[in-house]
Amino acid sequence: MSFQTLVEQATIPPESGIMPSTPFDADSFNEAVMSTYARFPLALERGEGCRVWDTQGKEYLDFVAGIATCTLGHAHPAMVEAVTRQIQKLHHVSNLYYIPEQGELAKWIVDHSCADRVFFCNSGAEANEAAIKLVRKYAHTVLDIANPIILTANASFHGRTLATVTATGQPKYQKYFDPLVPGFYYVDYNDIRAVEAAVTELDEGNYRVAAILIEPLQGEGGVRPGDVAYFKRLRQICDEIGILLVFDEVQVGMGRSGKLWGYEHLGVEPDIFTSAKGLGGGIPIGAMMSKKLCDIFQPGEHASTFGGNPFVCGVALSVCQTLEKENILQNVEEQGAHLREGLRAIALKYPQHISEVRGWGLINGMEIKADVPLTAPEVVKAAMDEGLLLVPAGPKVVRFVPPLIVTEAEINQALKAVEKALAKVTA
Numbered sequence: 001m002s003f004q005t006l007v008e009q010a011t012i013p014p015e016s017g018i019m020p021s022t023p024f025d026a027d028s029f030n031e032a033v034m035s036t037y038a039r040f041p042l043a044l045e046r047g048e049g050c051r052v053w054d055t056q057g058k059e060y061l062d063f064v065a066g067i068a069t070c071t072l073g074h075a076h077p078a079m080v081e082a083v084t085r086q087i088q089k090l091h092h093v094s095n096l097y098y099i100p101e102q103g104e105l106a107k108w109i110v111d112h113s114c115a116d117r118v119f120f121c122n123s124g125a126e127a128n129e130a131a132i133k134l135v136r137k138y139a140h141t142v143l144d145i146a147n148p149i150i151l152t153a154n155a156s157f158h159g160r161t162l163a164t165v166t167a168t169g170q171p172k173y174q175k176y177f178d179p180l181v182p183g184f185y186y187v188d189y190n191d192i193r194a195v196e197a198a199v200t201e202l203d204e205g206n207y208r209v210a211a212i213l214i215e216p217l218q219g220e221g222g223v224r225p226g227d228v229a230y231f232k233r234l235r236q237i238c239d240e241i242g243i244l245l246v247f248d249e250v251q252v253g254m255g256r257s258g259k260l261w262g263y264e265h266l267g268v269e270p271d272i273f274t275s276a277k278g279l280g281g282g283i284p285i286g287a288m289m290s291k292k293l294c295d296i297f298q299p300g301e302h303a304s305t306f307g308g309n310p311f312v313c314g315v316a317l318s319v320c321q322t323l324e325k326e327n328i329l330q331n332v333e334e335q336g337a338h339l340r341e342g343l344r345a346i347a348l349k350y351p352q353h354i355s356e357v358r359g360w361g362l363i364n365g366m367e368i369k370a371d372v373p374l375t376a377p378e379v380v381k382a383a384m385d386e387g388l389l390l391v392p393a394g395p396k397v398v399r400f401v402p403p404l405i406v407t408e409a410e411i412n413q414a415l416k417a418v419e420k421a422l423a424k425v426t427a
Contacts, residue, residue: 024055034082047074050403050410052389060384061414063402064391068219068251068363071278071319072328073403079281082318083311083352091162091311095303101313108320112260114269115289119297120308124250124276125159127286130164131213131246131272133302136183138244138294139210147182148210153189155221155394158213158248167213170221170359185209189218190227193235199237211244211272212237216262219251222397223358223365231266238271244294250286251363254278255323255404258333265360278404282321286310321407328404335406336361342415343400346422352427362404365397366418374425382421388414 009344022041043055050073052062065073072079086101095101106118106352119130132150139148152158154169165173166180174180185202187194199209214232218224238245247270252262256278263270271294276286285308306312323329340357347354356368368374383390383398393399402410 005287012167019263028333040381042384049073049075050406059387061388061402061410061417063400063406063414064185064389064402065403066282067277067391068256068401069253069277069282070403071256071281073320073405074282076281076405078318078322079283079315082315083283084310086314089310089314092306092309094305095308099308099310099313101310101317102308105308105313105317105320108317109275109289110288112320113273113289114263114291115273116292117290117295119290119302120289121286121288121304122284122306123159124248124274125161125275125286126304126307127250127276127288128158128164128167128213128248129161130288130302131248131274132167133289134272134290134294134297135211135244135246136211137296137301139208141296142294143208143210143242145208146206147208148182149185149207151185151187151195151198151209151212151214153214153218153221155189155218155224156186156215156248157218157220158301159250174279189214189221189224190230192230195234195237199241209241209243211246212247215248216250216266217252217257217360217363219363219399220393222367222394223363223399225358226262226266230360231263231268235268244271246270249273250276252360253310254319255329255332256361256363256401258329258336260323260329262360279319280312280316283312283315285316323404326405329404332361332404335402335408335411336364337398338408339411339414340364342411343418346415346419349419350422350426353422359400362400362402362406364400365393366400368396368398370396378425379418379421382425383417385421385424386417386420388417390418 021081044052045055046053050062052060099407107114109118121127136148139145152167152169158167160163163181168186169186185198187198202209216226233247247263249262253275257265272290274288279285343357347357353369353372353374356367359365376398378400380390380392391399391415
Protein backbone atom coordinates (compact mmCIF):
# COMPACT_ATOMS: atom_id res chain seq x y z
CA MET A 1 0.00 0.00 0.00
CA SER A 2 1.41 3.37 -1.00
CA PHE A 3 1.99 6.27 1.38
CA GLN A 4 -0.57 8.35 -0.54
CA THR A 5 -3.22 5.65 -0.06
CA LEU A 6 -2.54 5.58 3.67
CA VAL A 7 -2.96 9.35 3.85
CA GLU A 8 -6.22 9.22 1.89
CA GLN A 9 -7.63 6.55 4.22
CA ALA A 10 -6.55 8.61 7.24
CA THR A 11 -8.70 11.50 6.04
CA ILE A 12 -11.87 9.47 5.48
CA PRO A 13 -14.56 10.84 7.84
CA PRO A 14 -15.63 8.78 10.88
CA GLU A 15 -19.08 8.03 9.44
CA SER A 16 -17.44 6.01 6.66
CA GLY A 17 -17.12 3.09 9.08
CA ILE A 18 -13.33 2.80 8.79
CA MET A 19 -12.76 2.88 12.51
CA PRO A 20 -11.14 0.55 15.06
CA SER A 21 -13.60 -2.22 15.90
CA THR A 22 -11.80 -3.90 18.80
CA PRO A 23 -14.08 -3.88 21.88
CA PHE A 24 -12.80 -1.60 24.63
CA ASP A 25 -11.55 -3.40 27.74
CA ALA A 26 -11.36 -1.12 30.80
CA ASP A 27 -9.59 -3.77 32.87
CA SER A 28 -6.76 -4.07 30.35
CA PHE A 29 -6.54 -0.27 30.20
CA ASN A 30 -6.26 0.03 33.97
CA GLU A 31 -3.61 -2.68 34.11
CA ALA A 32 -1.39 -0.85 31.63
CA VAL A 33 -2.05 2.86 32.33
CA MET A 34 -1.06 4.63 35.55
CA SER A 35 -3.96 5.73 37.75
CA THR A 36 -3.35 9.46 37.56
CA TYR A 37 -6.99 10.26 36.67
CA ALA A 38 -10.26 9.32 38.38
CA ARG A 39 -11.89 8.46 35.08
CA PHE A 40 -15.61 8.41 34.39
CA PRO A 41 -16.82 5.04 33.04
CA LEU A 42 -16.78 6.21 29.43
CA ALA A 43 -14.54 5.36 26.47
CA LEU A 44 -14.76 7.83 23.59
CA GLU A 45 -14.05 6.67 20.05
CA ARG A 46 -14.78 9.46 17.57
CA GLY A 47 -16.04 13.02 17.28
CA GLU A 48 -17.48 15.53 14.85
CA GLY A 49 -18.08 19.20 15.62
CA CYS A 50 -19.39 19.49 19.19
CA ARG A 51 -20.38 15.82 19.43
CA VAL A 52 -18.53 12.65 20.39
CA TRP A 53 -19.44 8.97 20.36
CA ASP A 54 -18.40 6.27 22.81
CA THR A 55 -17.33 2.73 21.97
CA GLN A 56 -20.94 1.59 22.36
CA GLY A 57 -22.12 4.06 19.75
CA LYS A 58 -23.85 6.45 22.19
CA GLU A 59 -23.74 10.12 21.21
CA TYR A 60 -22.79 12.93 23.61
CA LEU A 61 -22.77 16.70 23.36
CA ASP A 62 -19.22 17.65 24.32
CA PHE A 63 -19.07 20.67 26.65
CA VAL A 64 -15.64 19.64 27.92
CA ALA A 65 -13.74 19.98 24.63
CA GLY A 66 -10.68 18.27 26.05
CA ILE A 67 -10.93 20.73 28.98
CA ALA A 68 -11.12 23.98 27.00
CA THR A 69 -8.80 22.67 24.31
CA CYS A 70 -10.73 21.65 21.16
CA THR A 71 -11.21 25.19 19.88
CA LEU A 72 -12.79 24.13 16.59
CA GLY A 73 -14.44 21.00 17.95
CA HIS A 74 -13.69 17.58 16.51
CA ALA A 75 -12.62 16.75 12.94
CA HIS A 76 -12.94 20.34 11.76
CA PRO A 77 -12.20 20.48 8.01
CA ALA A 78 -9.53 23.17 8.44
CA MET A 79 -7.62 21.02 10.93
CA VAL A 80 -8.04 17.85 8.89
CA GLU A 81 -6.65 19.64 5.86
CA ALA A 82 -3.78 21.20 7.83
CA VAL A 83 -2.83 17.89 9.49
CA THR A 84 -2.85 16.09 6.15
CA ARG A 85 -0.90 18.78 4.32
CA GLN A 86 1.78 19.15 6.98
CA ILE A 87 2.34 15.44 7.66
CA GLN A 88 2.93 14.97 3.92
CA LYS A 89 5.38 17.87 3.86
CA LEU A 90 7.51 17.84 7.02
CA HIS A 91 6.49 16.95 10.55
CA HIS A 92 9.58 17.38 12.72
CA VAL A 93 13.04 18.89 12.54
CA SER A 94 15.27 20.31 15.23
CA ASN A 95 15.18 23.91 16.38
CA LEU A 96 18.83 23.96 15.34
CA TYR A 97 17.37 25.12 12.01
CA TYR A 98 14.85 27.76 11.00
CA ILE A 99 11.30 26.38 10.85
CA PRO A 100 9.14 28.52 8.53
CA GLU A 101 5.84 27.33 10.06
CA GLN A 102 7.09 28.33 13.50
CA GLY A 103 7.95 31.80 12.26
CA GLU A 104 4.52 32.21 10.65
CA LEU A 105 2.70 31.19 13.81
CA ALA A 106 4.87 33.44 15.97
CA LYS A 107 4.20 36.37 13.64
CA TRP A 108 0.45 35.73 13.82
CA ILE A 109 0.58 35.77 17.63
CA VAL A 110 2.72 38.92 17.72
CA ASP A 111 0.42 40.64 15.24
CA HIS A 112 -2.64 39.72 17.31
CA SER A 113 -1.36 40.44 20.82
CA CYS A 114 0.82 42.72 22.90
CA ALA A 115 3.77 40.31 22.57
CA ASP A 116 7.06 41.01 20.81
CA ARG A 117 8.56 37.50 20.95
CA VAL A 118 7.32 33.90 21.28
CA PHE A 119 8.88 30.72 22.68
CA PHE A 120 7.18 27.44 21.72
CA CYS A 121 6.92 24.32 23.83
CA ASN A 122 4.45 21.45 24.25
CA SER A 123 1.99 22.28 27.04
CA GLY A 124 0.67 24.91 29.40
CA ALA A 125 2.84 23.66 32.25
CA GLU A 126 5.94 23.98 30.06
CA ALA A 127 4.90 27.47 28.97
CA ASN A 128 4.52 28.53 32.59
CA GLU A 129 7.81 26.85 33.47
CA ALA A 130 9.48 28.92 30.74
CA ALA A 131 7.87 32.06 32.14
CA ILE A 132 9.15 31.25 35.64
CA LYS A 133 12.69 30.74 34.32
CA LEU A 134 12.51 33.99 32.36
CA VAL A 135 11.33 35.86 35.47
CA ARG A 136 14.20 34.44 37.51
CA LYS A 137 16.83 35.37 34.95
CA TYR A 138 15.36 38.87 34.69
CA ALA A 139 15.37 39.15 38.49
CA HIS A 140 19.04 38.17 38.74
CA THR A 141 20.44 40.02 35.73
CA VAL A 142 18.25 43.14 35.52
CA LEU A 143 16.75 43.68 38.99
CA ASP A 144 19.80 42.36 40.92
CA ILE A 145 17.64 40.23 43.23
CA ALA A 146 19.56 37.36 44.82
CA ASN A 147 16.45 35.47 45.93
CA PRO A 148 13.51 36.42 43.71
CA ILE A 149 9.95 35.73 44.81
CA ILE A 150 6.98 35.25 42.52
CA LEU A 151 3.55 36.10 43.90
CA THR A 152 0.73 33.78 42.83
CA ALA A 153 -2.88 33.45 43.92
CA ASN A 154 -4.59 31.03 46.23
CA ALA A 155 -6.88 28.66 44.29
CA SER A 156 -4.75 29.18 41.16
CA PHE A 157 -3.61 26.44 38.81
CA HIS A 158 -0.42 26.69 36.74
CA GLY A 159 0.57 23.11 35.93
CA ARG A 160 1.93 19.81 37.19
CA THR A 161 5.70 20.19 36.88
CA LEU A 162 7.49 20.70 40.17
CA ALA A 163 7.87 24.46 39.71
CA THR A 164 4.35 25.03 38.33
CA VAL A 165 2.69 22.86 40.96
CA THR A 166 4.51 24.98 43.55
CA ALA A 167 3.23 28.11 41.82
CA THR A 168 -0.26 26.60 42.02
CA GLY A 169 -1.94 27.92 45.15
CA GLN A 170 -3.75 24.70 46.02
CA PRO A 171 -2.14 22.42 48.63
CA LYS A 172 -4.06 19.35 47.40
CA TYR A 173 -1.93 19.33 44.23
CA GLN A 174 1.32 19.69 46.21
CA LYS A 175 0.79 16.92 48.77
CA TYR A 176 3.64 14.35 48.86
CA PHE A 177 5.74 16.26 46.33
CA ASP A 178 7.84 18.27 48.78
CA PRO A 179 10.40 19.67 49.02
CA LEU A 180 8.74 22.17 46.72
CA VAL A 181 10.58 24.76 44.66
CA PRO A 182 11.36 27.84 46.77
CA GLY A 183 10.54 31.38 45.71
CA PHE A 184 6.73 31.47 45.64
CA TYR A 185 4.29 33.29 47.90
CA TYR A 186 0.47 33.13 47.77
CA VAL A 187 -2.13 35.85 48.15
CA ASP A 188 -5.89 35.79 47.76
CA TYR A 189 -7.24 36.36 44.24
CA ASN A 190 -8.83 39.75 43.56
CA ASP A 191 -7.50 41.05 46.92
CA ILE A 192 -5.27 44.01 46.13
CA ARG A 193 -4.47 44.78 49.77
CA ALA A 194 -2.94 41.32 50.12
CA VAL A 195 -0.70 42.00 47.12
CA GLU A 196 0.39 45.41 48.43
CA ALA A 197 1.19 43.94 51.84
CA ALA A 198 3.17 41.06 50.34
CA VAL A 199 5.26 43.32 48.11
CA THR A 200 6.21 45.40 51.17
CA GLU A 201 6.72 42.56 53.65
CA LEU A 202 8.80 40.40 51.29
CA ASP A 203 11.27 43.19 50.53
CA GLU A 204 13.91 42.18 53.05
CA GLY A 205 17.61 41.47 52.71
CA ASN A 206 18.32 39.41 49.60
CA TYR A 207 14.64 38.56 49.12
CA ARG A 208 12.30 40.60 46.97
CA VAL A 209 9.23 40.16 44.82
CA ALA A 210 10.26 39.93 41.15
CA ALA A 211 6.93 39.16 39.48
CA ILE A 212 3.24 38.50 39.90
CA LEU A 213 1.99 35.38 38.10
CA ILE A 214 -1.79 35.27 37.81
CA GLU A 215 -4.72 34.03 35.71
CA PRO A 216 -7.04 36.65 34.17
CA LEU A 217 -9.81 34.23 35.11
CA GLN A 218 -9.19 31.33 37.47
CA GLY A 219 -10.21 28.14 35.68
CA GLU A 220 -9.49 25.18 37.95
CA GLY A 221 -10.04 27.50 40.89
CA GLY A 222 -13.76 27.71 40.16
CA VAL A 223 -14.17 29.84 36.98
CA ARG A 224 -13.59 33.13 38.81
CA PRO A 225 -13.11 36.19 36.56
CA GLY A 226 -10.56 38.80 37.52
CA ASP A 227 -11.73 42.16 38.82
CA VAL A 228 -10.85 45.03 36.48
CA ALA A 229 -9.83 47.44 39.26
CA TYR A 230 -7.66 44.74 40.85
CA PHE A 231 -5.78 44.03 37.64
CA LYS A 232 -5.27 47.70 36.84
CA ARG A 233 -3.73 48.17 40.27
CA LEU A 234 -1.51 45.11 39.72
CA ARG A 235 -0.18 46.71 36.55
CA GLN A 236 0.41 49.96 38.43
CA ILE A 237 2.28 48.20 41.24
CA CYS A 238 4.52 46.35 38.78
CA ASP A 239 5.31 49.56 36.92
CA GLU A 240 6.02 51.49 40.11
CA ILE A 241 8.58 49.05 41.50
CA GLY A 242 9.86 47.66 38.21
CA ILE A 243 8.71 44.04 38.50
CA LEU A 244 7.06 41.81 35.89
CA LEU A 245 3.38 41.06 35.43
CA VAL A 246 2.82 37.55 34.08
CA PHE A 247 -0.55 36.20 32.92
CA ASP A 248 -1.36 32.51 32.67
CA GLU A 249 -3.73 32.42 29.67
CA VAL A 250 -3.49 28.66 29.17
CA GLN A 251 -7.23 28.19 29.67
CA VAL A 252 -8.78 31.55 28.75
CA GLY A 253 -6.56 32.46 25.82
CA MET A 254 -7.18 31.87 22.11
CA GLY A 255 -10.73 33.17 22.02
CA ARG A 256 -12.37 31.18 24.79
CA SER A 257 -13.22 34.32 26.76
CA GLY A 258 -14.92 35.97 23.78
CA LYS A 259 -11.79 37.99 23.11
CA LEU A 260 -8.59 36.53 21.75
CA TRP A 261 -6.79 37.05 25.06
CA GLY A 262 -8.16 37.27 28.58
CA TYR A 263 -6.15 40.40 29.36
CA GLU A 264 -8.34 42.28 26.88
CA HIS A 265 -11.20 42.04 29.40
CA LEU A 266 -9.10 43.75 32.06
CA GLY A 267 -7.73 46.86 30.38
CA VAL A 268 -4.08 45.99 31.04
CA GLU A 269 -1.25 44.27 29.19
CA PRO A 270 1.12 41.76 30.80
CA ASP A 271 4.88 41.70 30.30
CA ILE A 272 4.77 37.93 29.81
CA PHE A 273 1.84 35.64 29.10
CA THR A 274 1.37 31.98 28.31
CA SER A 275 -0.92 29.95 26.10
CA ALA A 276 -1.54 26.29 25.27
CA LYS A 277 -4.80 24.26 25.20
CA GLY A 278 -6.85 26.08 22.54
CA LEU A 279 -3.81 27.32 20.60
CA GLY A 280 -3.49 24.03 18.73
CA GLY A 281 -7.14 23.05 18.88
CA GLY A 282 -6.16 19.74 20.48
CA ILE A 283 -2.70 19.30 18.97
CA PRO A 284 -0.14 19.56 21.83
CA ILE A 285 1.51 22.98 21.77
CA GLY A 286 2.38 25.63 24.32
CA ALA A 287 3.74 29.15 23.98
CA MET A 288 5.34 31.73 26.24
CA MET A 289 5.11 35.29 24.93
CA SER A 290 7.02 38.32 26.18
CA LYS A 291 7.62 41.97 25.49
CA LYS A 292 11.07 43.08 24.41
CA LEU A 293 11.91 44.47 27.84
CA CYS A 294 12.17 40.96 29.29
CA ASP A 295 13.20 39.03 26.18
CA ILE A 296 16.58 38.14 27.66
CA PHE A 297 17.02 34.40 27.06
CA GLN A 298 20.25 33.58 25.24
CA PRO A 299 20.97 30.47 23.11
CA GLY A 300 21.24 27.39 25.32
CA GLU A 301 19.42 28.86 28.33
CA HIS A 302 16.06 27.31 27.48
CA ALA A 303 14.92 24.89 24.82
CA SER A 304 12.42 22.21 23.76
CA THR A 305 13.06 19.30 21.40
CA PHE A 306 9.50 19.13 20.10
CA GLY A 307 8.55 22.74 20.76
CA GLY A 308 7.41 24.60 17.66
CA ASN A 309 8.00 21.79 15.19
CA PRO A 310 6.54 22.12 11.68
CA PHE A 311 3.59 19.84 12.34
CA VAL A 312 2.18 21.51 15.45
CA CYS A 313 2.84 25.02 14.18
CA GLY A 314 1.23 24.31 10.81
CA VAL A 315 -1.91 23.00 12.49
CA ALA A 316 -2.00 25.73 15.15
CA LEU A 317 -1.70 28.39 12.45
CA SER A 318 -4.74 26.90 10.71
CA VAL A 319 -6.66 27.16 14.00
CA CYS A 320 -5.67 30.81 14.39
CA GLN A 321 -6.59 31.68 10.82
CA THR A 322 -9.92 29.87 11.09
CA LEU A 323 -10.81 31.86 14.20
CA GLU A 324 -10.42 34.99 12.09
CA LYS A 325 -11.89 33.78 8.82
CA GLU A 326 -15.06 32.32 10.36
CA ASN A 327 -15.55 35.20 12.83
CA ILE A 328 -15.66 32.70 15.68
CA LEU A 329 -15.07 35.26 18.44
CA GLN A 330 -18.49 36.75 17.73
CA ASN A 331 -20.01 33.31 18.09
CA VAL A 332 -18.21 32.88 21.42
CA GLU A 333 -19.67 36.14 22.75
CA GLU A 334 -23.19 35.41 21.52
CA GLN A 335 -23.39 31.77 22.55
CA GLY A 336 -21.61 32.45 25.84
CA ALA A 337 -24.21 35.08 26.74
CA HIS A 338 -26.99 32.69 25.72
CA LEU A 339 -25.49 29.91 27.85
CA ARG A 340 -25.15 32.11 30.94
CA GLU A 341 -28.70 33.41 30.52
CA GLY A 342 -30.02 29.85 30.33
CA LEU A 343 -27.95 28.64 33.29
CA ARG A 344 -29.11 31.58 35.41
CA ALA A 345 -32.72 30.76 34.57
CA ILE A 346 -32.10 27.20 35.72
CA ALA A 347 -30.37 28.45 38.89
CA LEU A 348 -33.50 30.43 39.78
CA LYS A 349 -35.41 27.15 39.83
CA TYR A 350 -32.90 25.68 42.31
CA PRO A 351 -32.24 28.52 44.79
CA GLN A 352 -31.51 26.04 47.56
CA HIS A 353 -28.73 24.40 45.55
CA ILE A 354 -27.18 26.87 43.08
CA SER A 355 -25.48 30.03 44.33
CA GLU A 356 -24.07 31.65 41.18
CA VAL A 357 -23.40 31.39 37.46
CA ARG A 358 -20.33 33.27 36.20
CA GLY A 359 -17.78 33.39 33.42
CA TRP A 360 -16.60 34.97 30.18
CA GLY A 361 -17.47 33.87 26.68
CA LEU A 362 -17.50 30.08 26.58
CA ILE A 363 -15.80 29.41 29.89
CA ASN A 364 -18.56 29.39 32.50
CA GLY A 365 -19.15 27.95 35.93
CA MET A 366 -22.27 27.05 37.88
CA GLU A 367 -21.50 27.07 41.61
CA ILE A 368 -23.27 24.79 44.04
CA LYS A 369 -23.93 26.21 47.50
CA ALA A 370 -21.32 25.27 50.06
CA ASP A 371 -23.83 24.17 52.69
CA VAL A 372 -25.57 21.50 50.59
CA PRO A 373 -24.19 17.97 50.21
CA LEU A 374 -24.43 18.03 46.39
CA THR A 375 -21.08 18.06 44.55
CA ALA A 376 -20.01 19.07 41.07
CA PRO A 377 -18.92 15.52 40.09
CA GLU A 378 -22.42 14.26 40.95
CA VAL A 379 -23.96 16.82 38.59
CA VAL A 380 -21.40 15.96 35.91
CA LYS A 381 -22.24 12.25 36.18
CA ALA A 382 -25.99 12.94 35.99
CA ALA A 383 -25.47 15.15 32.94
CA MET A 384 -23.45 12.39 31.31
CA ASP A 385 -26.42 10.08 31.71
CA GLU A 386 -28.42 12.71 29.78
CA GLY A 387 -25.88 12.75 26.94
CA LEU A 388 -23.97 15.88 27.98
CA LEU A 389 -20.28 15.95 28.93
CA LEU A 390 -19.27 18.52 31.55
CA VAL A 391 -16.24 18.92 33.82
CA PRO A 392 -15.89 20.01 37.46
CA ALA A 393 -13.78 23.02 38.46
CA GLY A 394 -13.25 21.99 42.05
CA PRO A 395 -15.77 20.15 44.24
CA LYS A 396 -18.55 22.74 43.97
CA VAL A 397 -18.35 24.26 40.48
CA VAL A 398 -19.60 22.69 37.27
CA ARG A 399 -17.63 24.01 34.28
CA PHE A 400 -19.01 24.56 30.77
CA VAL A 401 -16.29 24.84 28.09
CA PRO A 402 -17.73 23.69 24.73
CA PRO A 403 -15.92 24.09 21.41
CA LEU A 404 -15.98 27.70 20.23
CA ILE A 405 -18.08 26.69 17.20
CA VAL A 406 -21.04 25.61 19.37
CA THR A 407 -24.46 26.57 18.02
CA GLU A 408 -27.53 28.03 19.70
CA ALA A 409 -29.37 24.74 19.16
CA GLU A 410 -26.57 22.87 20.92
CA ILE A 411 -26.61 25.34 23.80
CA ASN A 412 -30.36 24.76 24.14
CA GLN A 413 -29.86 20.99 24.10
CA ALA A 414 -27.22 21.29 26.82
CA LEU A 415 -29.47 23.46 28.98
CA LYS A 416 -32.24 20.86 28.80
CA ALA A 417 -29.79 18.16 29.81
CA VAL A 418 -28.55 20.26 32.75
CA GLU A 419 -32.09 20.80 33.95
CA LYS A 420 -32.84 17.08 33.78
CA ALA A 421 -29.60 16.27 35.60
CA LEU A 422 -30.36 18.74 38.41
CA ALA A 423 -33.87 17.41 38.76
CA LYS A 424 -32.40 13.94 39.21
CA VAL A 425 -29.66 14.79 41.74
CA THR A 426 -31.85 17.13 43.84
CA ALA A 427 -34.89 14.88 44.00
